[in-house]
Amino acid sequence: MLFLILVPYLAWLAWAAIRHPVPLSYNWRSLWQRRVSTLSTAAAIAVVVGIFVVVLSLSQGISRAFISSGRGDQAILIRPNSRTELGSTLDRDQARILRVNPLVVQDEVGPLASAECFIVNLLEQREGGGANVAFRGMEPAGIRMRPQARLVEGRWFRSGLSELVVPRRMVARFAGVGLGKTLTLGGKAWRIVGVFDAGGSAFDSEIWTDVEDLLQAKKRTVYSSMMVRVASPEGMARLARILEDDKRLKLEVHSEKDYFAQQTEAGKPIQVLGKLITVILTVGAIFAAMNTMYAAVAGRTAEIGTLRAIGFRRREILASFQWEALMLCAVGGVVGACLALSFNGIQTATTNFDTFSDISFAFTITPRLMLEGVAFSILMGMLGGFPPAWRASRLPVAEAMKG
Numbered sequence: 001m002l003f004l005i006l007v008p009y010l011a012w013l014a015w016a017a018i019r020h021p022v023p024l025s026y027n028w029r030s031l032w033q034r035r036v037s038t039l040s041t042a043a044a045i046a047v048v049v050g051i052f053v054v055v056l057s058l059s060q061g062i063s064r065a066f067i068s069s070g071r072g073d074q075a076i077l078i079r080p081n082s083r084t085e086l087g088s089t090l091d092r093d094q095a096r097i098l099r100v101n102p103l104v105v106q107d108e109v110g111p112l113a114s115a116e117c118f119i120v121n122l123l124e125q126r127e128g129g130g131a132n133v134a135f136r137g138m139e140p141a142g143i144r145m146r147p148q149a150r151l152v153e154g155r156w157f158r159s160g161l162s163e164l165v166v167p168r169r170m171v172a173r174f175a176g177v178g179l180g181k182t183l184t185l186g187g188k189a190w191r192i193v194g195v196f197d198a199g200g201s202a203f204d205s206e207i208w209t210d211v212e213d214l215l216q217a218k219k220r221t222v223y224s225s226m227m228v229r230v231a232s233p234e235g236m237a238r239l240a241r242i243l244e245d246d247k248r249l250k251l252e253v254h255s256e257k258d259y260f261a262q263q264t265e266a267g268k269p270i271q272v273l274g275k276l277i278t279v280i281l282t283v284g285a286i287f288a289a290m291n292t293m294y295a296a297v298a299g300r301t302a303e304i305g306t307l308r309a310i311g312f313r314r315r316e317i318l319a320s321f322q323w324e325a326l327m328l329c330a331v332g333g334v335v336g337a338c339l340a341l342s343f344n345g346i347q348t349a350t351t352n353f354d355t356f357s358d359i360s361f362a363f364t365i366t367p368r369l370m371l372e373g374v375a376f377s378i379l380m381g382m383l384g385g386f387p388p389a390w391r392a393s394r395l396p397v398a399e400a401m402k403g
Helices: 002-019 024-033 035-067 092-099 140-144 211-217 233-245 256-299 301-309 314-341 367-393 397-401
Strands: 074-078 113-124 130-138 150-154 163-167 182-185 188-197 206-210 225-229 252-255 347-352 357-362
Touching: 002 314, 002 367, 024 035, 024 314, 035 256, 035 314, 035 357, 035 367, 074 233, 074 256, 092 113, 092 225, 113 140, 113 211, 130 140, 130 211, 130 357, 206 211, 233 252, 252 256, 256 314, 256 367, 301 314, 314 367
Parallel strands: 130 206, 163 188
Antiparallel strands: 074 225, 074 252, 113 130, 113 225, 150 188, 163 206, 182 188, 347 357
């Protein structure tokens, strides 16, 4: 918003540079002559812009993990007012009725409907400490309904054998997670028979198994939720009306895509902390740019007087020094954006505060985020460069000529 407010001023600077220019080469030479202060200020700007882009990439990575998880033609059915599967229950009679609903799509194997159990369990991390990890029990249709999950090692789990499949991203992070290894859950050992890759979706943070095995281990008799696939968005709305009217099926219908999109709120604490740090560093960077430009004005009063004496007006002096600050900060911004690019694809994790489970995601640096970082540096140059540029333009000619 602030940048939009300053757009007319930036447009005026461009007009001033074209209409009555003080050569920009003059400003470049000035920056190079003060290379120590120039480099230190540009480095400060680069650090701030780098942090700014990385913080935005956290939000981008979390959003991509959740949004890429859902399909628009699949519905997650949970108990009213539950918000998530973790706090929901769905009994066996409800699941049986839903499986034979004519709105549910069928493939060559059977109905695309999966009654599921969702729990969290503490696992030890390789670097020490523990993290709550999501375990999802599902019916065989559950795998067919998640085509983004691709088996890369081993095989899928089988019912009644206490078998698990784990995401590839967890293998490097958690102790005892890998093909052929065993995990303890519900007082018994579970064998890991497969490793899958879910393409960066939220399913890369879940361990999968057979729903009946998981219910038995946790001594539960009811499911957490049910996933069904419908033929069209209209079918989703019709299904919601049926569940609303049928007293046996008092369940909420959430589009799978919408359900996971709502969980992007899980990254808000990290975003808030990152933005707070960015604001603090931004203030410091603006003052660094301002200090550098004030020093430039103080050391070049005779030059300023000469420029005024040969006919350059105050507004042209103002534009010249403002452009110098913009060039200084833009260089720092480009360097900072390029430094942030080195974080692209790095895996990290946070806590999903809706389910209190670990969620893995990758830093996602896009060209748009890099451009936003450079624009942010230009904004800092405008704010930090204006006061010293204004002072330079207001120096009396006679006083400035004395140096």
